Amino acid sequence: MKLKSDFFAKNTLWVAKNLLGKRLCRKLRSGKIISAIITETEAYQGFNDKASHAHKGRTKRTEVMFGEPGTIYVYLIYGMHCCLNLVCEKMDYPAAVLIRGVEGINGPGRVCKHFQIDKKLNGKKIGGELWIEDKNKKVSGFMIHVSRRVGVDYAGESKDLLWRFMIKN
DNA sequence: TGCGCGATTCTC
DNA sequence: AGAATCGCGCAT
Structure with a gap:
């Protein structure tokens, strides 16, 4: 089920x-469909999360x-890697979950490379080209x-929030 | 208009 | 440990 x-x-x-x-699914440019189980995520949420891009307010x-x-x-980081996020909560409230890893692939940049995800997907809805499936009976x-988020040491008191989640093993 | 830096990854 | 590489946010 999507x-x-x-x-x-x-x-x-x-x-x-x-x-x-859950299973991250993607229709590649060739038309081929690939997928992998999500193993690692991070939350970025609200107006007081200094690690969130949205902390500085609503910008382009x-x-x-x-x-x-x-x-x-989807945003470009370090001028060379894309990171995939899914927007959460409600309109006008800044919130997203970063997909940091899937089965066999660790790191948000490598996930995007593997799934051919770039900024052309930014702002689109899940569904046609990229979607999540929940039917993995064996994955339960x-x-x-739970741990601290990666690469956010600059974020003051927000850097110690335990907003990183990964499947053990 | 210019500058510093980042929710990273790969190589030396 | 250092490089690669560029758009964003803020200062000028």
């Missing part, structure tokens, strides 16, 4: 945890994070490891 936008219209931490074990770049739940947010009952 997840619908109502799945994302919830607390960002809940979405980050509950995306673990962060506008997507204020949009409808289930919207795709796993343990979730």
